[in-house]
Amino acid sequence: MQSTMQDVPLTISRILRHGTRVHGTSRITTWAGEGEPHRTTFHETGARAAQLAHALRDELGVRPDDRVATLMWNNHQHVDAYFAIPSMGAVLHTLNLRLPPEQLVWIVNHAADRVILVDGTLLPLLAGLLPRLAPVEHIVVVGPGDASVLEGCAARVHDYDQLLADRPTSYDWPEVDERSAAAMCYTSGTTGDPKGVVFSHRSVYLHSMQVNMTESMGLTSGDTTLPVVPMFHVNAWGLPHAAFMTGVNLLMPDRFLQPGPLADMIAAERPTHSAAVPVIWQGLLAELAERPRDISSLRTVTIGGSACPPAMIEAFDELHGVRVCHAWGMTETSPLGTVAHPPGGLTAEEEWPYRISQGRFPAGVEARLAAPDGGFAPWDGTSAGELEVRGPWIAAAYFGGAGEEPLRPEDKFSPDGWLRTGDVGVITPEGYLTLTDRAKDVIKSGGEWISSVELENALMAHESVLEAAVVAVPDEKWGERPLAVVVPKEGEEPVGYEELCGFLGKTVARWQLPERWASVEAVPKTSVGKFDKKVLRAQYAAGELEVTRLG
């Protein structure tokens, strides 16, 4: 039986129109370092988005489904692009300016970007890549910068302000299918080519509603949010779209992401909320310890991207009266996967375990734990499994390239279509997730899983251990067993493996204790500073480690 309701597609142009009309006076402030911040409103953003769409269509010939890339910091012009490009039916492709040049080149070619909007300050980065960016026909330079570095490039070069000038400030946004592509973002795994996630209008719309729900970030038109998380990282966690739905003011840091300028802009502009990865906050805390600034306007900071050290949550609480809210997600989850709001009515002490967990699944994210035995682990807070998720803002595949079929690698998507997150964890009966390991690092021992991270943390608590890495190595009887690789602290007595194993035994179940032990001078690291367990496993396989066997 059909309903009698209106069939109104969930599109980004609707979010734009709502923000422009109902929250037209809400503000976007872009920090300018020593200079005066740039100030604009949602209403003016609507006008500029219309002008940009006219320019892209009439001057640059952008057609529906064309990819228009941005190589930009968080600023008001990037917000223009966020709304104009999908609303006109094209696809916004945010380029991660921190990727190695080779990957950027690969991504632009794979996405077949026809246009790149680039901050003037990022022209030197782009100039080095441009000769290898064959599909790019137009470069639009946003803000001041030395465009002479582009001389001789095949693409036509435009100035953003000149391109928009005198164009109509309204646009008859087309009614697009809500399931069509709106935006894309590539993830860069440690292995293989980068993988493109293509968000739909529907997924962005629903994710933005969720961001505005109380169990998520829950901001209002009385709030000002400072998205330190870049707009090229999964849509700045949905904040720009969410802001236009509820009128949240945006404070944009542009390229001023160092601790000093961040502290300055918080003190000056008094945001009530911010969002960033832990390393940013670590830097801010250190900066404030050295040179105090008033950050008391912040009510909440949302922390995600990697696990937040509990000590950091405490430091924000105690030193600055700022509540940290932990969250988990990934590019493939738009990114909202969990948010760590404790249940209501608890004391601070009772809240603690909930706050340091990855958080609770919001409505719209279904979860299950794929267990080692091939079934699904119960939500009992102790049974581990690989987290798999399903929902309207979660990826089902990766972009295959222009005209190619989407990619559905088996290790990333289950046969029934759930996303395999690659994270191993446990879920409590109340739906709170705690991640314990990466699936590729977990040790699969006789049908049970051993968390390498748990063993590492336990080992590193020993006074003689500087670093410890635990990796799976083949074992005839158990399939896999843990190999513990330790770096003794300089100046400490070399510690015996027997003693370390006994130390571990105090906190870790007996069957999980490693039999194989080795020492190295330093644990090999990846380019972003994580333990490179691939290398350790290879060294072990090649017999390059001096392994002692206990018991």
Added chain:
Amino acid sequence: MQSTMQDVPLTISRILRHGTRVHGTSRITTWAGEGEPHRTTFHETGARAAQLAHALRDELGVRPDDRVATLMWNNHQHVDAYFAIPSMGAVLHTLNLRLPPEQLVWIVNHAADRVILVDGTLLPLLAGLLPRLAPVEHIVVVGPGDASVLEGCAARVHDYDQLLADRPTSYDWPEVDERSAAAMCYTSGTTGDPKGVVFSHRSVYLHSMQVNMTESMGLTSGDTTLPVVPMFHVNAWGLPHAAFMTGVNLLMPDRFLQPGPLADMIAAERPTHSAAVPVIWQGLLAELAERPRDISSLRTVTIGGSACPPAMIEAFDELHGVRVCHAWGMTETSPLGTVAHPPGGLTAEEEWPYRISQGRFPAGVEARLAAPDGGFAPWDGTSAGELEVRGPWIAAAYFGGAGEEPLRPEDKFSPDGWLRTGDVGVITPEGYLTLTDRAKDVIKSGGEWISSVELENALMAHESVLEAAVVAVPDEKWGERPLAVVVPKEGEEPVGYEELCGFLGKTVARWQLPERWASVEAVPKTSVGKFDKKVLRAQYAAGELEVTRLG
């Protein structure tokens, strides 16, 4: 270009599963008057919903799209039905037990309800109708009641608890199309047959997300809401569904809606939020003045259904420290249309005009004002027009009856598919709506609109006037002009029309002043106590009023 996102339909079974799994410990408490309240959890509700679905399918033969009606108060079994019936693919039809028997009979037959779930306490009401309810094959009696009144009826009679007993507590909910019918609700206009609005899974899901957004009711799992608004009034404004999305505890008043029991249950169960029409709150305030109870647990009450007198907002603020939040909607809008949250950062005094307005349009509700000249009025806070709305939880038509095409009456739906609300009002540049009149009561005078309500309020402010109604009457020159009909206060000097017109002239524009005046002993009223302007217009047309013409 297609996105790579999962295609997960927005269905009520997903809301149920989420509430059951992630918020399983959230509570539903049903008040029982003098007796001990009934207490259950979302987890148990999930189990009972599964049992109910098994019973409906296997024992009662309910098939997809069959209508299953409820004639019930707000209680936990009604919540079971809310989730079980749509989740199994059938259609929940909530019957308004306050309608005249003739209308109830008409509605059950029009909807072709095969099953009715009825509270035991409502059996006497049902028994009187049953002989005329041809499509009804099964009656399920919920809770204690004298089922002997059903003796001799053609339908099979079941006991709710016996029907559910021993059935499986899980159900493999079918994956239904999100645009298919989930629930229906009839509106009873003052003219013509009742009109059925058929909500889809999608519309209910999106509306529930909106209810949980900060700009709407914005409750959390730490809240307990008391939905005084009946579950047969537009899904209790979406609260049961919204509660299952975020774990909000539900305090259900059952049939205890009198001021005394309401005050008792608030004092005893300490809800943090409630929702009801103004008349309920008026009664509660009077009750508390007479016999104080502690209602300080309430943080916010949402008031809608009809305009809330500013004095009531003040009384809640000042006497009880409870913040009233005004909202507007109708059955055709699911019902969330506007919510009166002021912009952030204002003083109490600055907030006031926002709080007494109907409120702001949330994301998902697009609005326009159809102006007298055939165009659309600007959002300038002064230009009036008939409010038209569009959005994914707004009706496009009415149910035509089984096998019939939907009805799209011209006075209710514009040619381009917007809902004509029948309300006349103004919208500020910030998107705040103030309703000034019903479209059918507005006086269309020479291409301008005159609000009958404004003239009435101005007239009733005169010390000699007990009641005043203003209606449109035909006028050769202007098309329509206002006729003022007054009821002088008993014992007051009969007041002259000239004086009243002069009094009006102090607050009303000159061209809006009525030329035609009449006095009556009482303004005719509808069954719900509103001025019956149809009758006044008919009396005028028939020459039954003694009309004085001024000027």
